[in-house]
Amino acid sequence: MKYNRLDRDFFEGSTEEIAKKLLGKxxxxxxxxxxxSGKIVEVEAYLNENDFASHSAGGLSQRNxxxxxxxxxxxxxxxxxxxxxxxVVTEKEGIGAAVLIRALEPLDNIALMxxxxxxxxxxxxxxxxxxxxQALNIKRNLxxxxxxxxxxxxxxxxxxxxxxxxxxxxxxxxKSKDLLLRYFIKGNEFVxxxxx
DNA sequence: TTATGGATCTTCT
DNA sequence: GAAGATCCATAAA
Numbered sequence: 001m002k003y004n005r006l007d008r009d010f011f012e013g014s015t016e017e018i019a020k021k022l023l024g025k026x027x028x029x030x031x032x033x034x035x036x037s038g039k040i041v042e043v044e045a046y047l048n049e050n051d052f053a054s055h056s057a058g059g060l061s062q063r064n065x066x067x068x069x070x071x072x073x074x075x076x077x078x079x080x081x082x083x084x085x086x087x088v089v090t091e092k093e094g095i096g097a098a099v100l101i102r103a104l105e106p107l108d109n110i111a112l113m114x115x116x117x118x119x120x121x122x123x124x125x126x127x128x129x130x131x132x133x134q135a136l137n138i139k140r141n142l143x144x145x146x147x148x149x150x151x152x153x154x155x156x157x158x159x160x161x162x163x164x165x166x167x168x169x170x171x172x173x174x175k176s177k178d179l180l181l182r183y184f185i186k187g188n189e190f191v192x193x194x195x196x
Numbered sequence: 197t198t199a200t201g202g203a204t205c206t207t208c209t
Numbered sequence: 210g211a212a213g214a215t216c217c218a219t220a221a222a
Contacts (some may be wrong), residue, residue: 044214053214063207081204083215100214130215186213 001035001108003028008148010069010155015090015097018071018166019045019183022088026107026156034114036136038104038126039158042053042184042191044170046087048097056096066106066144067096074153076133076143076170083130086138088147088155102129102171102182105190123174128192163188 006025008028011018022040029036046054046067055064055077066075067089075087075098077098087098106113113125113135126132133139138153147154164186169178171193 046214055214058208061207077214078204080213080215081202081206083204085215087215102214128215134216170214172214 001037001155003035006148006155006157008072009109011088011090011148013090015045015047015099016181018088018090019043019071019099019181021182022101022155023165024158024161024163025184026158027104027132027136028108028154028156029102029138030152031112031137033171034045035108037108037156038106038113038132038136040101040103041188042101042103043182044090044100044102045090045181045183046098046100047092047181048095050176051179051181053170053173053177053179054096054098056098057175059083060096064096067098068094069144072146072148073152074142074145074147076138076140078140079130084133084139085134086142100129101132101183102194103127103190104132104135106135123189127190 025040026037056067070093071090073089087100089098091097106125117135126135166186167180168182170182
């Protein structure tokens with residue numbers, strides 16, 4: 001499969017805009033000479049203002065510093081001591097905002113994803129933010145890298161952009177929980193929760 | 197089918 | 210010292 005990488009321009013725009021534009025795009029992971037990939041089907045926006053669920057709400061810290069890097073940087077963090085989550089950083093340098101990738105539809109090299117996940121069930125390979133990191137072997141060594149200019153982790157153009165976008169409240173947070181900043185592809189069976 | 201608790205550790209208070 | 214952008218196994222209904 002040939003991948004048409006998204007370059008730096010793609011990431012210019014508001015965080016909500018980028019969140020919606022990321023749906024249907026392909027997340028590509030290269031390990032040695034093998035490509036693993038999946039279509040993005042569910043995302044959440046985390047803003048720099050009036051969003052107390054965002055890691056950036058308390059200002060710059062050692063953990064969240066990638067969120068303040070330029071749009072198109074990766075932000076990978078450890079949650080609950082055991083799981084990694086992957087975000088696409090948005091907005092200009094110095095502004096802390098990002099889009100959490102919550103679910104993928106597996107495409108290339110599903111066999112390798114299954115072995116990283118330790119399951120044969122394709123439906124639970126990448127239908128959650130920590131699951132997709134495990135399936136693509138995304139860890140903190142990939143935090144803070146430029147997605148528009150990296151070989152091991154990048155984004156690519158998707159083929160079919162014919163889908164309807166659903167917009168709901170975000171999952172698993174306790175602050176700013178009523179903001180409608182979750183977006184997912186209507187009808188896609190790899191969405192993590194509340195599928196239509 | 198829904199509810200609950202354990203795993204496990206970095207970050208900030 | 211407590212909380213956290215999750216997942217999974219197990220128990221209850």
